[in-house]
Amino acid sequence: EREKADTIARIKKLLKEKNAVLVAHYYTDPEIQALAEETGGCVSDSLEMARFGANHAAETLIVAGVKFMGETAKILTPHKTVLMPTLEATCSLDIGCPIEEFSAFCDAHPDRTVVVYANTSAAVKARADWVVTSSIALDIVDHLDAEGEKILWAPDQHLGNYIQKQTGADMLMWQGACVVHDEFKTKALEDLKKVYPEAAILVHPESPAAVVELADAVGSTSQLIKASQELPNDTFIVATDRGIFYKMQQLSPHKHFIEAPTAGNGATCRSCAHCPWMAMNGLVAIADALEHGGKAHEIHVDPALGERAMQPLTRMLNFKK
Ligand code: 13P
Ligand code: SF4
Numbered sequence: 001e002r003e004k005a006d007t008i009a010r011i012k013k014l015l016k017e018k019n020a021v022l023v024a025h026y027y028t029d030p031e032i033q034a035l036a037e038e039t040g041g042c043v044s045d046s047l048e049m050a051r052f053g054a055n056h057a058a059e060t061l062i063v064a065g066v067k068f069m070g071e072t073a074k075i076l077t078p079h080k081t082v083l084m085p086t087l088e089a090t091c092s093l094d095i096g097c098p099i100e101e102f103s104a105f106c107d108a109h110p111d112r113t114v115v116v117y118a119n120t121s122a123a124v125k126a127r128a129d130w131v132v133t134s135s136i137a138l139d140i141v142d143h144l145d146a147e148g149e150k151i152l153w154a155p156d157q158h159l160g161n162y163i164q165k166q167t168g169a170d171m172l173m174w175q176g177a178c179v180v181h182d183e184f185k186t187k188a189l190e191d192l193k194k195v196y197p198e199a200a201i202l203v204h205p206e207s208p209a210a211v212v213e214l215a216d217a218v219g220s221t222s223q224l225i226k227a228s229q230e231l232p233n234d235t236f237i238v239a240t241d242r243g244i245f246y247k248m249q250q251l252s253p254h255k256h257f258i259e260a261p262t263a264g265n266g267a268t269c270r271s272c273a274h275c276p277w278m279a280m281n282g283l284v285a286i287a288d289a290l291e292h293g294g295k296a297h298e299i300h301v302d303p304a305l306g307e308r309a310m311q312p313l314t315r316m317l318n319f320k321k
Contacts (some may be wrong), residue, residue: 007283008035008277014290020060022286023049023073026221027243027278028064032286034246036064038061039307043247045222046118047133050076051317062289063299064281066091071122075306075313082299085285089277091119096176097155099123105152109172112152113144116312119178120155122301126308131316135220137163140319143170158182162205162212167294180275181206184239184311188261194239196258200233203260204240211239212259228252240271 008031015022018102022041024032033043042052046069053061053073057219060081063070066089074082097116102124106114114129117137125131132140141163144151153160155176184207191198193214202224203215212218217227223242228248238244239260248257254263262272289297301309 004031004283007287010287011035011283011290012039014287015062018060018290019058020062020072020290021056023053023060023061023063023065023069024246024281025049025065025069025243025278026225026247027241027275028281029243029279029283031283032064032281035283035286045135045220046072047135047220047316048222049073050118050133050313053077053080053082054277055315060288060290064286065089065195066094066119066275066277067299068094068119068121070120071301072125072313074299074301075122075125075309076317078301078303079306081293083289083293083297084299085281085289085297088297089280090177091211091275091277093117093119093155093176094124096122097121097124097174097211099127102174103127105154105174109152111150112172113149114152114154115141115144116154117156117159122305122309124154125312126305128309128312131309131312133220133316135223136157136316136320138166138283140316141169142167143319151173156206158208158212159205162218165209176269178206180241180273181239182208183262183272184208184211184260185262186210186214188263189237192258192261196235196237198233199235199237199258200227200231201260202236202238202240203262207239223301224248225251228255228257240273241275241278243275243278 022036024036024043054076062083114128115130118133147192149169153171153173160173200216235256
């Protein structure tokens, strides 16, 4: 505890010295989220992380999350220094959508508008017409569909299928998945709901379709947090990374939040509902990143690639302010 307090004090001092701000995702450790709030940084979903980093006056952004979030920040503000606690924190969606194969997929379907999820590399974004996050994907695809566009969607198949069902848009789908959300189990969730019949079920749309079908609310992390505040229920079963409980509990201290089951037998698997890459973010690593920067912590994006990737990202940010 003493060491933790020292590290937190060190981070606060470094944030000031380096004119830096901490931008954290809801899936990071509660202590990181609390520190971001306390120091005037932000804790949010991937869309608001991008917006906050782009609009903030700080010269240095320290992004606690996974690599695509740091890359997005760098693409949007190439003149800023963007640091991450570790550059090893990736995402199964990013890994599952390598640029060579993706590019060939796009080339094979030149008549389609390319819409990619933010959980992708800078190179994949540079090949896209639109970047979307889960909180804005539905609106953007709806808009494109109304304009008569046919869509090539990548990489998350579950989010894609959900949006396809909601909008009726013509979407050709890349078959990627999130290792965390793909694990939520339908039968076990139905069983858990029988134990808590009064509970509302909140589901992130990266989860399989059968799990999404059981939901009372479906949405991005920020949309699920909002639903946890607005729905009248006292109990919630939540199908997304358990990092989100920190904010839900903080906003509704008297409500009861339960993890949706990830193991088929109904037991909650402690290591499943938490992203292994989000878990790589720690206080010591944040302090080291701020102090040393450099190879192990600084995000670099090829400037020409970044310039191309900035266009579909800016399109997203301007779509709905
Ligand atoms: P959102 O916070 O945008 O809902 O994204 C979820 C996610 O998977 C981030 O890794
Ligand atoms: Fe990627 Fe899933 Fe982890 Fe989000 S929770 S960073 S989508 S692997």
